[in-house]
Amino acid sequence: MVKKQRSLQRREESLSRxxxxxxxxALLDSGGEDGLTFxxxxxxxxxxxxxxxxxxxDKSDLLTAACDSVVARTIHEIVETTPEETIRAIAAxxxxxxxxxxxxxxxxxxAPGASPIVRIVESIGQQIxxxxxxxxxxxxxxxxxxxxxLGVSSQNAANGQLARRQNLDRTDFLEALSTTWSQLxxxxxxxxxxxxxxxxxxxxxxxxxxxxxxxxxxxxxxxLRSQA
Amino acid sequence: MVKKQRSLQRREESLSRxxxxxxxxALLDSGGEDGLTFxxxxxxxxxxxxxxxxxxxDKSDLLTAACDSVVARTIHEIVETTPEETIRAIAAxxxxxxxxxxxxxxxxxxAPGASPIVRIVESIGQQIxxxxxxxxxxxxxxxxxxxxxLGVSSQNAANGQLARRQNLDRTDFLEALSTTWSQLxxxxxxxxxxxxxxxxxxxxxxxxxxxxxxxxxxxxxxxLRSQA
DNA sequence: ACCTGAACACCGTTCAAGT
DNA sequence: ACCTGAACACCGTTCAAGT
Numbered sequence: 357m358v359k360k361q362r363s364l365q366r367r368e369e370s371l372s373r374x375x376x377x378x379x380x381x382a383l384l385d386s387g388g389e390d391g392l393t394f395x396x397x398x399x400x401x402x403x404x405x406x407x408x409x410x411x412x413x414d415k416s417d418l419l420t421a422a423c424d425s426v427v428a429r430t431i432h433e434i435v436e437t438t439p440e441e442t443i444r445a446i447a448a449x450x451x452x453x454x455x456x457x458x459x460x461x462x463x464x465x466x467a468p469g470a471s472p473i474v475r476i477v478e479s480i481g482q483q484i485x486x487x488x489x490x491x492x493x494x495x496x497x498x499x500x501x502x503x504x505x506l507g508v509s510s511q512n513a514a515n516g517q518l519a520r521r522q523n524l525d526r527t528d529f530l531e532a533l534s535t536t537w538s539q540l541x542x543x544x545x546x547x548x549x550x551x552x553x554x555x556x557x558x559x560x561x562x563x564x565x566x567x568x569x570x571x572x573x574x575x576x577x578x579x580l581r582s583q584a
Numbered sequence: 585m586v587k588k589q590r591s592l593q594r595r596e597e598s599l600s601r602x603x604x605x606x607x608x609x610a611l612l613d614s615g616g617e618d619g620l621t622f623x624x625x626x627x628x629x630x631x632x633x634x635x636x637x638x639x640x641x642d643k644s645d646l647l648t649a650a651c652d653s654v655v656a657r658t659i660h661e662i663v664e665t666t667p668e669e670t671i672r673a674i675a676a677x678x679x680x681x682x683x684x685x686x687x688x689x690x691x692x693x694x695a696p697g698a699s700p701i702v703r704i705v706e707s708i709g710q711q712i713x714x715x716x717x718x719x720x721x722x723x724x725x726x727x728x729x730x731x732x733x734l735g736v737s738s739q740n741a742a743n744g745q746l747a748r749r750q751n752l753d754r755t756d757f758l759e760a761l762s763t764t765w766s767q768l769x770x771x772x773x774x775x776x777x778x779x780x781x782x783x784x785x786x787x788x789x790x791x792x793x794x795x796x797x798x799x800x801x802x803x804x805x806x807x808l809r810s811q812a
Numbered sequence: 813a814c815c816t817g818a819a820c821a822c823c824g825t826t827c828a829a830g831t
Numbered sequence: 832a833c834c835t836g837a838a839c840a841c842c843g844t845t846c847a848a849g850t
Contacts, residue, residue: 371815394843404816406845411814415843462690468742469761474768474776481775495779495786500732500795507735508727514696533697540702547709548702551723558723567728574802599834622824632835634826639833643824 371403373411373421380422384459388517392419392459420470423463426453427472431479439486440572446479447505447568451561454509458517461510476502489575490582497575504571508564515560530556599631601639601649608650612687616745620647620687648698651691654681655700659707667714668800674707675733675796679789682737686745689738704730717803718810725803732799736792743788758784 379400383391394405394415401408412418430453436442454460464472481498489497519529537545537552607628611619622633622643629636640646658681664670682688692700709726717725747757765773765780 393841395841398817404818405843406817407815409844462693465690465693465738465742468739468746469764474765474773477779478773478776481779485775491778494775495782496791496794496798498775498779499736499791500798503735503739503795504728504732506739507731510693511696511731511734514693518696536697537702545702545706547713547722547726548706550719551705551709551726554723563724563727566724567731570724570728570802570806571799572802573805574798574800577801577805578798621822623822626836632837633824634836635834637825 371401371407371411376401376408376411376418377421377425380418381425381457384422385457389459389462392422416467419459419463420467420472423460423467424470424472424475426457426460427464427475431475434479439483443480443483443501443572444565444568446476446483447501448561448565450476450505451509451512451564454506454513455516458513461506461513464506465510473502476505480505484575487575487579489579493578493582497578500574501568501571504567508567512560512564530558599629599635599639604629604636604639604646605649605653608646609653609685612650613685617687617690620650644695647687647691648695648700651688651695652698652700652703654685654688655692655703659703662707667711671708671711671729671800672793672796674704674711675729676789676793678704678733679737679740679792682734682741683744686741689734689741692734693738701730704733708733712803715803715807717807721806721810725806728802729796729799732795736795740788740792758786 380392398405430449434445434449480501484494484498534552534556537548540548608620611624626633658677662673662677708729712722712726762780762784765776768776
């Protein structure tokens with residue numbers, strides 16, 4: 357009879373916004389942006405495509421909600437220490453999350469002002485306040501950090517997706533990119549050629565965190581200057 | 585007979601990669617990302633949808649090519665002065681270009697390593713070299729600037745598109761965003777609430793350029809530190 | 813109130829057939 | 832070599848009809 361109760365409960369698990377979002381995240385993770393389809397989704401949830409529209413407005417709503425669920429979890433896991441360290445932790449957490457769920461990158465930039473963005477702004481902004489950045493500069497500092505984090509992370513995720521589409525691993529992909537850049541016209545592309553070698557064996561994540569430190573240094577300079 | 589020659593010439597203008605890209609940019613500008621369709625494109629070029637595939641690999645190729653044509657034009661227009669000023673000019677030029685052609689933002693992030701990105705890296709990198717940033721840090725500096733420029737510009741463009749979709753102008757949109765943020769839960773979102781007012785009448789472009797200065801300050805700190 | 817699934821109006825892409 | 836346009840295999844979304 358335990359069995360009976362179990363299967364009864366299971367059948368009572370009706371369609372809900374949360375279960376739809378959970379299934380969407382799974383589909384996006386396994387099949388990328390193209391993997392999320394109302395047909396694939398309804399099949400996975402053993403229902404019809406129309407049923408989903410009772411709980412979700414449209415595909416954009418669905419994508420933002422899926423995005424928000426991952427962002428919320430990521431930010432929730434951050435352990436707060438010093439402001440600088442916490443900002444680095446937020447940055448690294450989002451970088452890794454976007455790396456594992458590459459679809460987040462593009463979903464975030466097409467949902468400005470929506471809840472996932474607000475979560476990120478908030479978590480960064482609270483640390484900016486604790487750094488004693490004057491009120492008039494807080495938005496500049498938080499906005500710059502957020503844009504940088506999302507910008508680099510999305511770019512990195514896009515690299516990974518491109519590599520996967522070409523059936524290469526990360527090393528082979530960077531190798532190929534490095535080779536292409538090193539063969540560019542020396543007259544027109546001296547810089548790209550000169551950094552081509554460095555690209556081959558660089559660590560995107562370390563570079564990213566170095567960029568964060570760069571901005572933190574800039575924020576410190578700004579703070580000092582505005583005090584003078 | 586002049587007339588005859590003219591119309592003859594005009595008919596001889598057959599389909600070419602360039603004319604396809606030009607038409608694509610026009611469609612993207614007027615109808616956004618959804619406006620670019622092989623059917624709409626072939627109609628505009630008075631041909632069949634299949635004809636386009638003779639000159640272009642697929643839609644992704646088409647989007648990257650359209651993107652590249654705008655980026656190339658933008659970078660070409662930059663007048664070189666001091667390294668810092670030139671970097672600001674590149675940044676402002678790209679910000680404005682992405683503002684006018686909002687579809688560039690998402691197209692750029694989904695085409696990593698492709699020619700438009702290389703153009704941008706190159707133009708920024710050349711200035712970084714002139715700032716006497718040590719070789720080992722050049723890629724970090726150029727990469728950080730690029731990510732920031734593309735990140736903020738895309739975000740800004742996405743804001744504009746969202747506003748347009750809601751039939752609001754920029755002021756009304758920021759007004760609405762500010763109101764939403766000011767009504768957030770004070771316990772959970774103190775920062776977003778506190779900057780809500782500042783968002784209403786801020787200048788995205790000025791904020792963006794302030795962010796660029798922030799990063800330039802960070803690069804200067806990095807350079808000084810690595811010399812010591 | 814919530815779900816079903818056929819139907820509608822689209823897509824990108826292919827390909828035999830033309831010139 | 833280049834173009835045509837019908838056809839294929841999909842989409843997101845709607846909506847009468849069910850429970």
